[in-house]
Amino acid sequence: MDGIKDKAAIVGVALSEFSADSGKTELRMSCEVIKAALDDAGLVVTDVDGLVKQSEDASDEHAITSSMGMGNLTYFGEVKWGAAPCAMVLRSAVAVAAGSAKCVVVYRAVNGSSKLRMIPSMKTSGQMSTSDLLQWTFHSPYGLMTETGSVAMLVRRYMHETDAKAEQFGWVTTVCRENGARNPEGLYYEQSITLEDYLASRIVVDPLRELDCYKESDCAAAFVITTPEMAKDLKQPPAVIRGCAQSMVGETERMNSYYRPDIARLPEVGRVAERMFRMAGVRPQDIDVAQLDDAYAPLVPLQLEELGFCGRGEGAAYCEGGDRIRLGGEIPLNTSGGSLGEGHIHGMNHVVEAVRQIRGTSTGQVKGAELALVATGAGGPAAGLILGR
Amino acid sequence: MDGIKDKAAIVGVALSEFSADSGKTELRMSCEVIKAALDDAGLVVTDVDGLVKQSEDASDEHAITSSMGMGNLTYFGEVKWGAAPCAMVLRSAVAVAAGSAKCVVVYRAVNGSSKLRMIPSMKTSGQMSTSDLLQWTFHSPYGLMTETGSVAMLVRRYMHETDAKAEQFGWVTTVCRENGARNPEGLYYEQSITLEDYLASRIVVDPLRELDCYKESDCAAAFVITTPEMAKDLKQPPAVIRGCAQSMVGETERMNSYYRPDIARLPEVGRVAERMFRMAGVRPQDIDVAQLDDAYAPLVPLQLEELGFCGRGEGAAYCEGGDRIRLGGEIPLNTSGGSLGEGHIHGMNHVVEAVRQIRGTSTGQVKGAELALVATGAGGPAAGLILGR
Numbered sequence: 089m090d091g092i093k094d095k096a097a098i099v100g101v102a103l104s105e106f107s108a109d110s111g112k113t114e115l116r117m118s119c120e121v122i123k124a125a126l127d128d129a130g131l132v133v134t135d136v137d138g139l140v141k142q143s144e145d146a147s148d149e150h151a152i153t154s155s156m157g158m159g160n161l162t163y164f165g166e167v168k169w170g171a172a173p174c175a176m177v178l179r180s181a182v183a184v185a186a187g188s189a190k191c192v193v194v195y196r197a198v199n200g201s202s203k204l205r206m207i208p209s210m211k212t213s214g215q216m217s218t219s220d221l222l223q224w225t226f227h228s229p230y231g232l233m234t235e236t237g238s239v240a241m242l243v244r245r246y247m248h249e250t251d252a253k254a255e256q257f258g259w260v261t262t263v264c265r266e267n268g269a270r271n272p273e274g275l276y277y278e279q280s281i282t283l284e285d286y287l288a289s290r291i292v293v294d295p296l297r298e299l300d301c302y303k304e305s306d307c308a309a310a311f312v313i314t315t316p317e318m319a320k321d322l323k324q325p326p327a328v329i330r331g332c333a334q335s336m337v338g339e340t341e342r343m344n345s346y347y348r349p350d351i352a353r354l355p356e357v358g359r360v361a362e363r364m365f366r367m368a369g370v371r372p373q374d375i376d377v378a379q380l381d382d383a384y385a386p387l388v389p390l391q392l393e394e395l396g397f398c399g400r401g402e403g404a405a406y407c408e409g410g411d412r413i414r415l416g417g418e419i420p421l422n423t424s425g426g427s428l429g430e431g432h433i434h435g436m437n438h439v440v441e442a443v444r445q446i447r448g449t450s451t452g453q454v455k456g457a458e459l460a461l462v463a464t465g466a467g468g469p470a471a472g473l474i475l476g477r
Numbered sequence: 478m479d480g481i482k483d484k485a486a487i488v489g490v491a492l493s494e495f496s497a498d499s500g501k502t503e504l505r506m507s508c509e510v511i512k513a514a515l516d517d518a519g520l521v522v523t524d525v526d527g528l529v530k531q532s533e534d535a536s537d538e539h540a541i542t543s544s545m546g547m548g549n550l551t552y553f554g555e556v557k558w559g560a561a562p563c564a565m566v567l568r569s570a571v572a573v574a575a576g577s578a579k580c581v582v583v584y585r586a587v588n589g590s591s592k593l594r595m596i597p598s599m600k601t602s603g604q605m606s607t608s609d610l611l612q613w614t615f616h617s618p619y620g621l622m623t624e625t626g627s628v629a630m631l632v633r634r635y636m637h638e639t640d641a642k643a644e645q646f647g648w649v650t651t652v653c654r655e656n657g658a659r660n661p662e663g664l665y666y667e668q669s670i671t672l673e674d675y676l677a678s679r680i681v682v683d684p685l686r687e688l689d690c691y692k693e694s695d696c697a698a699a700f701v702i703t704t705p706e707m708a709k710d711l712k713q714p715p716a717v718i719r720g721c722a723q724s725m726v727g728e729t730e731r732m733n734s735y736y737r738p739d740i741a742r743l744p745e746v747g748r749v750a751e752r753m754f755r756m757a758g759v760r761p762q763d764i765d766v767a768q769l770d771d772a773y774a775p776l777v778p779l780q781l782e783e784l785g786f787c788g789r790g791e792g793a794a795y796c797e798g799g800d801r802i803r804l805g806g807e808i809p810l811n812t813s814g815g816s817l818g819e820g821h822i823h824g825m826n827h828v829v830e831a832v833r834q835i836r837g838t839s840t841g842q843v844k845g846a847e848l849a850l851v852a853t854g855a856g857g858p859a860a861g862l863i864l865g866r
Binding site: 091092095113114115139143145146147148149150151153154157158159160161162163164165166167168175178179181182183185186187188217218219220222223333334335336337338339340341342347359363468469 | 480481484502503504528532534535536537538539540542543546547548549550551552553554555556557564567568570571572574575576577606607608609611612722723724725726727728729730731736748752857858
């Protein structure tokens with residue numbers, strides 16, 4: 089399991105502008121952001137010999153190679169679902185560690201105004217696997233038609249079991265927006281909110297409010313992953329992969345998992361935590377800053393519990409008031425704003441921000457941050473990453 | 478690059494019945510064949526900690542885990558296109574070599590009568606990436622609507638450049654059917670053909686005949702990949718991965734590549750060959766038996782050239798008469814029948830047959846076979862595999 093520890097590093101990252109309408113194709117967005125990530129690293133297109141993508145991404149690998157002039161790929165493949173950002177890093181790190189590629193680029197672009205959306209409320213049959221379609225036939229007659237609906241069910245149960253309150257969840261969004269307000273690259277620059285704003289936001293699917301949920305935005309992101317040896321000569325200090333893991337358990341469904349004794353937990357995140365902490369040889373209290381999956385604010389407390397930052401059932405109280413999770417607190421979260429305060433690119437910006445923290449260049453910089461954690465995928469398959477200097 | 482050599486082995490394989498209508502869902506087919514592959518290895522479902530699938534496969538990983546009771550996956554992901562079988566082995570071997578999983582299952586099931594076909598003549602937009610859709614807008618107005626059409630164009634150019642003749646291509650199908658006729662598990666058991674049958678078969682897209690092209694069939698296949706250490710205690714002699722590679726070059730398209738100076742070559746296969754022979758430390762003449770991508774018979778000579786079994790432009794003549802490529806010849810090909818003589822499961826059966834050859838259990842056994850080669854993906858992204866004892 090220690091085969092990848094310190095065997096790969098993120099040496100270049102880039103994030104495009106977040107917007108409601110980029111006016112560009114996903115292919116163009118991907119090419120531009122890959123170029124920017126390579127520039128960031130001090131590498132050129134012909135250095136790339138691996139590409140890893142999100143399965144649902146609009147641009148196939150060969151569209152990237154032919155558009156950009158990458159001449160010789162020796163490794164390529166895909167990963168699905170919300171866990172993808174960290175899982176794509178794992179996929180790349182494993183390839184670099186095993187020598188199947190030296191320089192792997194991970195990319196993702198979303199253009200909400202284009203045909204292909206990742207999470208439409210009802211997908212066309214061609215966009216779903218047969219197995220997913222079969223699952224939907226069980227949910228949809230009962231009105232469970234959207235991702236938000238299934239998250240709501242899990243959150244309601246969590247509130248019942250742990251006494252968590254909306255007032256506590258609200259601090260997650262409030263702190264994310266506080267961080268986003270400092271980030272001129274994000275969608276919510278200088279637009280912080282108060283807990284009262286949160287509580288006044290309309291219910292979307294009870295108990296979820298509008299300000300609990302991510303908004304789709306157009307954006308593209310890319311990371312460059314290479315060997316520590318190659319990383320030495322590049323432009324940026326490398327963010328070395330200390331631990332990286334993914335998890336799916338017996339009852340995991342695509343987004344939420346109804347077929348287990350306790351639906352108000354994220355056992356996949358717990359497994360990821362166990363594995364990546366062991367790989368990195370560190371404990372939760374050693375982590376300086378964390379970027380958690382905040383597509384839905386109330387799932388952040390559940391992740392804090394599974395990751396060991398607090399005990400079972402204590403996550404919501406941990407977030408209350410925001411002091412423990414904001415800059416200067418015990419574990420500053422989503423320091424660029426995350427999905428709720430920077431923009432939503434399916435967790436890709438969370439990895440970019442973790443790299444910024446290791447480099448010391450975040451607009452929400454944790455002073456002297458040496459270990460940055462990322463978790464992607466809350467409710468379905470999960471993946472996580474611990475970066476160090 | 479040598480990071481995966483001898484670091485992983487195929488220890489279990491299974492292939493379902495080939496049929497025109499299985500009467501089963503893909504999910505059931507996949508679960509049954511995974512169970513059979515684990516039985517073959519002497520492993521149980523709870524030993525599995527990794528799943529690798531073909532992106533277009535109907536059954537997501539979580540459908541497999543929940544249906545079969547796999548409790549703890551630490552690695553999962555996908556690969557696309559015709560190269561997938563060997564590329565999925567690479568993906569698994571890399572994970573096993575880097576310690577991200579100990580026991581990875583690769584699976585694929587096709588049910589032609591179900592909604593999801595891999596290669597319909599016109600896909601619905603939801604089934605294609607945006608970048609593929611864009612490509613189609615260039616081809617389709619000129620009538621290039623099918624995969625067979627694009628292969629035909631490449632083959633016509635190859636015939637023009639090398640003087641290859643239909644009479645020579647015909648020996649590929651004839652030898653595949655000769656092998657298939659010996660294989661009671663295949664669709665063409667005791668149904669060999671003659672060159673005259675081949676020449677009498679109707680033209681589908683000039684110059685391709687019906688007997689040049691695979692026919693879709695229902696089938697499922699699975700392989701189990703694990704460490705050499707774990708392999709020692711299992712039921713079957715392991716087929717050790719000596720070399721494994723994938724390739725995409727600058728001008729690669731999904732199926733055929735029109736945007737390069739010479740369209741009648743398969744440079745991706747050439748790159749795979751160079752890389753996997755170097756990794757394995759062997760030469761083409763060391764290989765005892767090969768399973769090549771025979772979805773289209775005329776692409777077999779091109780692969781023989783790229784793999785170094787003969788010189789450029791000599792592939793078709795090499796196949797003439799069949800003596801060099803049949804059992805007892807210089808390089809016996811597709812010894813279970815392949816796509817043309819056993820059945821079409823997108824190259825998965827080619828890997829299964831290579832494992833049988835290493836175990837000495839094929840119905841077209843090459844006596845004392847020590848090195849078996851597999852190539853999947855001819856015309857687009859490619860991958861290859863060299864198995865040894």
